[in-house]
Structure formats: structure tokens, C-alpha cells
Amino acid sequence: MEPWFHDLSVEFRAERRQGCKTPRGSRVRRAGMFVNRMPRYEILSPDAITVLDTGWRRLLTEIGVEFASPRALRLFADAGQRVEGEVVRLDPDFVLEQVAKAPREFDVQARDPERSLHIGGDHMAFGAVYGPPFIREGEVRRDATMDDFRQLAMLTQTSGTLDSAGGVICEPNDAPLDSRHLDMVYALQTLTDRVYMGNVVSGENARDTLEMSAILFGGRKAIEETPVTISLINCNSPLRWDERMLDAQFEYSAAGQPVVLTPFLLMGAMSPVSIPSALVQQIAEALAGIALSQLIRPGTPVIFGSFLSNIDMQSGSPCFGTPESATGLLCTGQIARHFGLPFRSGGALTSSQMPDAQAAYEGLMTMLPTFLAGTNWVMHAAGWLEGGLVASYEKFIIDLQLLEMLQQEFTPLEIDEASLAFGAHEEVGHGGHFLGAAHTMERFRTCFYRPFLSSSQNYERWMKGGAQDTAARAAEIARTRLAEYEPPPLDDAIRAELDDYVARRRIELGD
Numbered sequence: 001m002e003p004w005f006h007d008l009s010v011e012f013r014a015e016r017r018q019g020c021k022t023p024r025g026s027r028v029r030r031a032g033m034f035v036n037r038m039p040r041y042e043i044l045s046p047d048a049i050t051v052l053d054t055g056w057r058r059l060l061t062e063i064g065v066e067f068a069s070p071r072a073l074r075l076f077a078d079a080g081q082r083v084e085g086e087v088v089r090l091d092p093d094f095v096l097e098q099v100a101k102a103p104r105e106f107d108v109q110a111r112d113p114e115r116s117l118h119i120g121g122d123h124m125a126f127g128a129v130y131g132p133p134f135i136r137e138g139e140v141r142r143d144a145t146m147d148d149f150r151q152l153a154m155l156t157q158t159s160g161t162l163d164s165a166g167g168v169i170c171e172p173n174d175a176p177l178d179s180r181h182l183d184m185v186y187a188l189q190t191l192t193d194r195v196y197m198g199n200v201v202s203g204e205n206a207r208d209t210l211e212m213s214a215i216l217f218g219g220r221k222a223i224e225e226t227p228v229t230i231s232l233i234n235c236n237s238p239l240r241w242d243e244r245m246l247d248a249q250f251e252y253s254a255a256g257q258p259v260v261l262t263p264f265l266l267m268g269a270m271s272p273v274s275i276p277s278a279l280v281q282q283i284a285e286a287l288a289g290i291a292l293s294q295l296i297r298p299g300t301p302v303i304f305g306s307f308l309s310n311i312d313m314q315s316g317s318p319c320f321g322t323p324e325s326a327t328g329l330l331c332t333g334q335i336a337r338h339f340g341l342p343f344r345s346g347g348a349l350t351s352s353q354m355p356d357a358q359a360a361y362e363g364l365m366t367m368l369p370t371f372l373a374g375t376n377w378v379m380h381a382a383g384w385l386e387g388g389l390v391a392s393y394e395k396f397i398i399d400l401q402l403l404e405m406l407q408q409e410f411t412p413l414e415i416d417e418a419s420l421a422f423g424a425h426e427e428v429g430h431g432g433h434f435l436g437a438a439h440t441m442e443r444f445r446t447c448f449y450r451p452f453l454s455s456s457q458n459y460e461r462w463m464k465g466g467a468q469d470t471a472a473r474a475a476e477i478a479r480t481r482l483a484e485y486e487p488p489p490l491d492d493a494i495r496a497e498l499d500d501y502v503a504r505r506r507i508e509l510g511d
Contacts, residue, residue, distance in 0.1 A: 167197030262305025321362020346370025347380030
């Protein structure tokens with residue numbers, strides 16, 4: 001290193017230490033949700049859209065969709081659709097008439113009004129992992145507990161990038177099966193002040209979610225005027241909507257709460273192996289579910305859902321972070337916009353068993369097209385591991401770092417006269433350096449994004465600090481954030497009413 005560069009580097013680092021450095025693991029509160037104003041990456045030609053359009057129409061009319069719900073079958077029959085047993089053969093034009101009733105964009109209120117969400121358009125909302133029955137913490141893989149659920153909700157609350165803790169952040173196996181949904185909804189409502197997802201295991205669980213939401217937000221009328229929860233309704237692909245999910249859909253749609261109608265497609269298992277055939281099946285299943293929501297309550301908000309990847313054709317295991325899933329994600333964004341609907345897809349998905357390099361590159365393989373497609377509702381944005389079987393504390397933090405960096409990358413560059421820094425050239429001249437220039441000294445604290453997880457230390461300092469890898473640093477940050485967690489304020493009367501409701505319902509459910 002040249003002596004002059006060494007001296008200035010020391011001076012520059014000293015300046016940084018005075019006011020710039022962000023403590024590792026510190027919390028950053030972001031005002032509002034992320035708005036993606038970058039151009040969308042669209043890969044389907046008009047001719048391709050036409051071919052897909054022909055395909056989904058044929059699926060609905062010739063094969064049909066199975067609805068395992070007498071209520072759903074009656075609604076379709078009353079609307080003039082052909083019902084044969086549990087199979088409904090749908091008129092595509094009728095389906096499009098129903099889809100047109102759904103709003104292109106809508107709002108969802110959070111307990112903290114500053115954390116309320118706008119779903120659709122250029123807005124992107126991010127939620128934590130959903131559904132894992134297991135937890136990984138360091139080297140230990142074990143059953144998830146209610147304490148894990150609460151701690152992951154608390155980590156969400158400390159995040160500046162997550163808009164929602166999601167719903168089933170993990171499946172708390174130590175809580176009674178019949179009443180654990182009460183504990184989960186209660187934790188989401190009290191430990192966070194953000195939009196949460198409703199329970200969809202049954203219609204009864206959905207009703208409990210709605211009752212508790214009405215307590216939190218001032219009554220049923222208030223939550224019907226502006227929704228407060230988003231719920232995931234999965235299709236039992238191929239081409240079947242099962243009774244339990246449909247019962248939950250009836251409750252939420254009747255209450256005007258948005259539902260994410262999501263085909264669950266692993267190509268080679270739940271759909272044919274070609275991407276175009278999977279896209280056609282996805283359209284048919286999603287639009288059929290959306291049509292049902294509009295029959296239940298015209299104008300109720302919906303989200304076009306996509307969970308599209310493939311299996312390993314040798315082992316049959318699900319694969320995530322694949323090129324095929326990325327291509328399907330980009331296509332889905334274009335398709336949803338074609339139908340004028342907000343859409344859900346993406347996340348930091350991986351098949352890896354550990355928060356390692358595979359987890360990182362597979363997560364990026366899914367999160368990058370998530371941004372390129374402008375996904376509106378992003379589940380599994382933090383913590384997903386081992387094909388969704390595991391929620392990982394370390395992966396949670398790693399994903400937050402990735403999410404922060406992508407939000408920074410997808411913020412449009414501002415170019416104006418000041419940013420051209422002509423005066424800095426006048427000051428430095430030829431063959432000089434810009435470390436001590438006035439333009440640099442005025443901006444060095446904020447000119448570049450500073451990652452909270454990455455290490456840029458030299459080798460000697462890194463070794464002296466314990467030679468921690470990314471996972472070890474992430475675990476330390478998770479512990480720090482949990483230690484510093486502060487619950488958002490909640491009115492004592494509302495908390496007491498929620499407590500009473502949970503206690504009463506727990507007895508009624510036999511736990």
C-alpha cells in the first residue's frame with residue numbers, strides 16, 4: 001500500500017468510527033413498504049400469451065376443476081356452470097367476468113398504521129417463512145415449539161424489511177393441535193404490529209381469526225371496511241380444491257378479507273414436466289378459485305398465487321431455487337398483470353439442509369426474479385430451509401440481509417447535477433485521490449449501502465474476532481435482536497379481551 005493511501009485510509013476510517021458505523025445486529029426501522037419502480041422483466045411474447053390462453057380455457061371446459069364443497073358446487077350451479085358430481089366445468093368467459101370483479105389493488109391495515117400495506121401495482125410486501133414443522137438453530141435440528149414461533153415473530157418485529165410475520169411461521173408441535181391456532185394468532189397480534197396471515201386449517205379456525213381480528217381492530221364492520229389479514233388458500237393440485245381450505249375461503253371471502261389462491265405445483269408430480277403446461281394448469285386452478293371468491297362476495301380482494309417449482313426426477317425430492325422455478329416466476333408476474341390481478345410468488349427458497357452457500361445461491365435464484373417480476377405479496381422471504389421443512393434462525397437473518405440488498409439494488413438511481421460531482425474533479429485534479437475530497441467527506445456516511453451481516457475485515461482482524469462464518473455471525477445477530485426486542489404497545493383493555501377470548505375458546509375446543 002502506498003504511504004499516502006495508508007495515511008488517508010486511517011484518517012477516513014477514524015471519521016467513519018465517529019458517526020457512520022452501524023452496530024452489528026442493530027435494528028433499522030423503514031418508513032412504509034417497498035415500491036419497486038424498476039421495469040418489469042417480461043419474457044412471454046404476445047403469441048405465447050395467446051397459446052397459454054387457449055390452454056387454460058381448454059382445461060376448464062374439457063377437464064374441469066374439482067371442488068370438494070357442497071356450498072361451492074351450489075354457487076357454481078346457481079351461476080349456470082356445469083356441475084357433475086364434484087367436478088365443475090367452467091365457461092372461461094364466465095370466469096373472466098368474475099375475475100374482473102376483483103380489485104386490481106387494495107389496502108390492508110396493520111395495528112401500527114405506518115405498517116399498513118397497499119397490495120398491487122408497484123408495491124411489494126414481504127413476509128417470513130410459512131409452515132415448517134422443524135427448527136434449525138446452529139447444528140441442532142428439532143421440532144418447532146411455541147417459543148420458536150414467538151421468537152420468529154419477534155425477529156420480524158425487529159426487521160426493517162419484513163412487512164409481515166406471515167402466519168404459520170413454524171408449526172408449534174408442543175401446543176395442543178385443536179387450539180394452537182389461537183396461540184399463533186395471539187402471538188402475531190401482540191408481539192408484532194404488522195399485517196398477519198389468518199389460519200386456514202378449517203373454517204372454525206378462520207372464524208376464530210376473524211373474531212380475534214375484530215377485537216383488535218374495533219369490530220367486524222371495521223375489518224370489512226378495510227381488511228386486516230391475508231390468508232393462504234392452497235389448491236390440492238392437480239385441479240382440486242379440498243373441503244378444509246374451501247371452508248376457510250368461505251369465511252375470509254365473506255368477511256371481505258383477501259385470500260391468496262395458490263396452486264401448489266411441483267412439475268413432474270403435481271403438474272406435467274413442461275413449464276408451459278404447468279403455467280396453463282396454474283392459470284386454470286387460480287382463476288377457478290378466484291371466481292369462487294367473487295361468487296361468495298363480489299368485489300372481495302384476492303391475490304393470484306403461484307408456488308411453482310420442480311422435483312428431482314431421480315429421487316422425487318422437491319427442488320427449489322431452480323432455473324425452471326425462476327422462469328415460471330417471471331412468467332407468472334406477466335400472466336397476473338395480463339389478468340389485472342396482484343400476485344404472490346417467490347421468496348428465499350432453497351433445498352439446502354444448512355444455511356450454507358447452496359442456501360444462499362438458491363435463495364438468490366428465487367429472490368432476484370421475485371424483484372424482476374415485481375411480486376406484490378412475497379411469502380417465505382426469511383427463514384426457509386430444507387425445502388420448507390425447517391425454519392432457521394441463521395437463515396432468517398441471512399435472508400434479511402439479502403432482502404435489504406435487493407431493495408437497495410432495485411431503488412432507481414437518482415441522477416442530477418450534484419451527483420455528477422464536477423467540483424470534486426476540480427478539487428482533486430489529475431492523478432490524485434478522492435478520499436479526502438469535500439464531496440466525499442460530506443457524503444461518506446451515507447453514500448454506499450452498509451450490510452449488517454457481511455464481513456469486509458482484513459484476514460488478521462477476522463481471525464482475531466473468532467473467524468466467524470456467515471452463519472455464526474447471523475446467529476449472533478439473531479440473539480442480539482431478540483435480547484433487544486421491545487413489544488409494540490397494545491391497549492390493556494384490548495389485550496384483556498383477547499386473553500378472555502383465547503381462554504374461553506380453548507375450553508370450548510376441549511384443551
